[in-house]
Amino acid sequence: MAYLELKNIYKSYGKGDNETQVLSNINLKIEEGEFVAIVGFTGSGKTTLVNLINGLLEPTSGSLLFKGEPVKGTSHERGVIFQNYSLLPWLTVEQNVIMAVKAAFPKRDKSVWKRKAAYYIEMVSLTPAINKLPKELSGGMRQRVAVARALAMKPDMIIMDEPLGALDALTRGNLQDQILKIWEKDKRTALLITNDVDEGIYMADRIIPLHPGPNATLGPEFKIDLERPRDKTAMNDSESFKKTRNAIIEYLMDIGDARKAEAKQQIILPELEPKSFVSYS
Numbered sequence: 122m123a124y125l126e127l128k129n130i131y132k133s134y135g136k137g138d139n140e141t142q143v144l145s146n147i148n149l150k151i152e153e154g155e156f157v158a159i160v161g162f163t164g165s166g167k168t169t170l171v172n173l174i175n176g177l178l179e180p181t182s183g184s185l186l187f188k189g190e191p192v193k194g195t196s197h198e199r200g201v202i203f204q205n206y207s208l209l210p211w212l213t214v215e216q217n218v219i220m221a222v223k224a225a226f227p228k229r230d231k232s233v234w235k236r237k238a239a240y241y242i243e244m245v246s247l248t249p250a251i252n253k254l255p256k257e258l259s260g261g262m263r264q265r266v267a268v269a270r271a272l273a274m275k276p277d278m279i280i281m282d283e284p285l286g287a288l289d290a291l292t293r294g295n296l297q298d299q300i301l302k303i304w305e306k307d308k309r310t311a312l313l314i315t316n317d318v319d320e321g322i323y324m325a326d327r328i329i330p331l332h333p334g335p336n337a338t339l340g341p342e343f344k345i346d347l348e349r350p351r352d353k354t355a356m357n358d359s360e361s362f363k364k365t366r367n368a369i370i371e372y373l374m375d376i377g378d379a380r381k382a383e384a385k386q387q388i389i390l391p392e393l394e395p396k397s398f399v400s401y402s
């Protein structure tokens with residue numbers, strides 16, 4: 122039995138003439154302890170997919186099973202790290218993390234919540250900023266709080282929706298390493314959604330491209346046969362890395378070209394002329 126299984130998932134938004142088919146025929150199996158990355162273009166339906174797995178959205182048809190049980194609503198068993206930090210601005214770093222711990226362990230007392238929060242805040246090297254508000258932190262620090270908050274709920278599966286997209290290369294690299302260290306230590310199951318192929322190869326066991334929509338579907342998987350822990354510099358020189366990277370990029374470029382050709386055929390711009398010129402000066 123797969124740890125997470127998506128069977129024939131279809132998802133559309135709206136009804137009738139306004140219906141947009143976003144995901145089509147999505148089939149995916151993730152085993153316990155695996156790290157899987159899904160790479161896709163912007164607007165291809167990645168967040169929709171994350172929200173389905175997270176339980177924030179329901180599929181139009183098809184089924185999602187987590188540990189053999191249908192996914193019904195959100196659960197602290199699946200911790201999500203969103204792309205926009207989503208911290209509560211009026212709470213400190215510690216309070217933001219405690220909120221999550223409290224939700225996951227409602228029966229424990231305040232000292233346990235504080236201890237668990239402190240442990241994960243330390244794990245992302247933010248102890249000196251524990252009493253700061255989000256507005257006093259840099260983007261990278263905020264994202265580290267978001268990571269601590271997701272992990273503090275002790276989820277069985279970590280789902281990351283482009284968590285590092287807004288960060289500079291150096292911060293991004295550091296946070297990738299921190300997430301990997303935590304994943305390797307606890308051997309949790311992880312799903313990373315990213316538009317960065319190199320990030321996917323560095324972090325995941327398997328990479329699956331998401332064919333852009335409408336009707337986005339998953340492409341063939343690419344196995345990453347690189348030993349862990351991975352070393353970025355050594356990886357860049359590895360033949361296996363170069364081969365996998367080229368294959369994935371070629372695949373994505375082919376999809377991109379096909380998409381551009383399709384768009385050229387479909388877009389017919391109306392001939393518009395201004396009726397009158399209104400001057401605001």
Ligand SMILES: Nc1ncnc2c1ncn2[C@@H]1O[C@H](COP(=O)(O)OP(=O)(O)OP(=O)(O)O)[C@@H](O)[C@H]1O
Pocket residue numbers: 134135141143161162163164165166167168169170334
């Ligand atoms: N609530 C909604 N109602 C209608 N259409 C939606 C809704 N949410 C998303 N969409 C549409 O579904 C498509 C996929 O959106 P989604 O946010 O899943 O893509 P994405 O790959 O995560 O994008 P990005 O990389 O830009 O974050 C887009 O065309 C978007 O406009």
